[in-house]
Amino acid sequence: FEECKSRIAMLTDAFGTNTAYRLIHDKQSPISWIPQDCQPLHLWMYIRHGTRFPKEQKIVRYRRRLEELRQWSIDVGNGGKLCPSELEYMKNWTFFDLHPSVGHHLAAEGEREMESLGKRIRAAFSDFEVEDSQFHATPTQRAVKSGEFFMMGFLGSEEASGKRIHVVTEGDEVLRPYKTCQYWIDNVKHEPSSKAEYERFLKSEPVERIRRNFVELFGIPDEIVTPEDVILAHNVCGFETAWNFTGNASVWCAPFSSQADLNAMEYLEDLDRWHVHAHGNKINSMLACETAKNIVDSFRASALDRTFKAKFHFTHCGALQKLITRLRLFKDDHVLKAGDYPGEIAENRIWRGSKTTPFGANIALVLYNCAGSLKVGVYANEQQMRVPFCSSGLCDLEEFSMHFAKGYCHIQSLCGSNSALAYAVAAFVVGCTMFVAVNSMWSRDRGLKKEL
Numbered sequence: 001f002e003e004c005k006s007r008i009a010m011l012t013d014a015f016g017t018n019t020a021y022r023l024i025h026d027k028q029s030p031i032s033w034i035p036q037d038c039q040p041l042h043l044w045m046y047i048r049h050g051t052r053f054p055k056e057q058k059i060v061r062y063r064r065r066l067e068e069l070r071q072w073s074i075d076v077g078n079g080g081k082l083c084p085s086e087l088e089y090m091k092n093w094t095f096f097d098l099h100p101s102v103g104h105h106l107a108a109e110g111e112r113e114m115e116s117l118g119k120r121i122r123a124a125f126s127d128f129e130v131e132d133s134q135f136h137a138t139p140t141q142r143a144v145k146s147g148e149f150f151m152m153g154f155l156g157s158e159e160a161s162g163k164r165i166h167v168v169t170e171g172d173e174v175l176r177p178y179k180t181c182q183y184w185i186d187n188v189k190h191e192p193s194s195k196a197e198y199e200r201f202l203k204s205e206p207v208e209r210i211r212r213n214f215v216e217l218f219g220i221p222d223e224i225v226t227p228e229d230v231i232l233a234h235n236v237c238g239f240e241t242a243w244n245f246t247g248n249a250s251v252w253c254a255p256f257s258s259q260a261d262l263n264a265m266e267y268l269e270d271l272d273r274w275h276v277h278a279h280g281n282k283i284n285s286m287l288a289c290e291t292a293k294n295i296v297d298s299f300r301a302s303a304l305d306r307t308f309k310a311k312f313h314f315t316h317c318g319a320l321q322k323l324i325t326r327l328r329l330f331k332d333d334h335v336l337k338a339g340d341y342p343g344e345i346a347e348n349r350i351w352r353g354s355k356t357t358p359f360g361a362n363i364a365l366v367l368y369n370c371a372g373s374l375k376v377g378v379y380a381n382e383q384q385m386r387v388p389f390c391s392s393g394l395c396d397l398e399e400f401s402m403h404f405a406k407g408y409c410h411i412q413s414l415c416g417s418n419s420a421l422a423y424a425v426a427a428f429v430v431g432c433t434m435f436v437a438v439n440s441m442w443s444r445d446r447g448l449k450k451e452l
């Protein structure tokens, strides 16, 4: 049964946004968060909640559909070409024990992820006393619980017991503005063209090949298994891998018989998230403008009183993707297209859900006082990043603010009834601001060169 063993061994981390944080973090080397001759003044973090359960309606749908597929496989197909251990697992499969009431709740793996992240972040800044720490979360169980577990890791259980999480309202402009943004919902999320590349790839040969593999392995008649079933199996494979700390593979991973299959499934989700939530649409960057303002305002306040403060925000995948878009991180210089897969363009892309926004994904922005100069460091998933609009790795606060937080920011008018006009005005103002900024940098540069 060599085939069974290799099937289990090949499972890695390509589960897109359903990847557990440990699957990417364990491969990274730790970094130093304190640059030489610098002292931290402000730590501002945006954190996606830890590993969770599927949402309530999905638990119901998964149970219904997977039960059907399971019956087809066991009764009719007699397990198809599944290995004996997989067939046994299939017969005793327990995902059905998951009650819909735990839908979208933080899983035990998510609790571990958050507590250990909190501990690592505290350890990274252990030479500095945090004068004030604040914890904010969206009004969801998974975000609030993530905040509580992180806080325990960061402050220790005793200090954490006296501290509260500030729960914001739905659609909060800093934590999750798109959630209630009607303009974005109508013109991006529900706009068919945003899904066009995703739909195209769903019908493409790489996904069809996995579907045929599914049919053959499970011994289910061809006409029963749809491309949506392939997505379902991939989701459940990802979830069961994320929850299962011991690393036993889920039987629903079996149709993905090579890394290429997992990569194709990740690409499918990436096409969706990139076009709807990230670099694929300019409004996504604009929707992070209040978040950007909050970061820069917090930095300016800390720069004045010169004490080390920390603010943590527990939120969701789409919110992190918008902040990532505004920071121009993980940005390919091409549009993500279905037709580019397979091929180097798709395979070498930077944008990957498992690397950008797994469960527990985090973006940290740190203000430092470096021998009297104010500098900003940007970190994604505990690795230092270089933002394209900064001339060096550690960015000068003014240079950073000029690109990141300037320009028109009025989310209500961007999202409200006059939003088409507001969107045009915003795009125009952002364009003008960039023009003026770049021009003034050129003139400053020219001035400096003259002086030299």
Ligand SMILES: O=C(O)[C@@H](COP(=O)(O)O)OP(=O)(O)O
Pocket: 048, 049, 055, 315, 316, 317, 318, 319
């Ligand atoms: O709420 C959810 O179902 C997903 C998607 O929501 P958005 O990312 O689209 O807000 O986000 P998650 O909570 O897993 O980060």
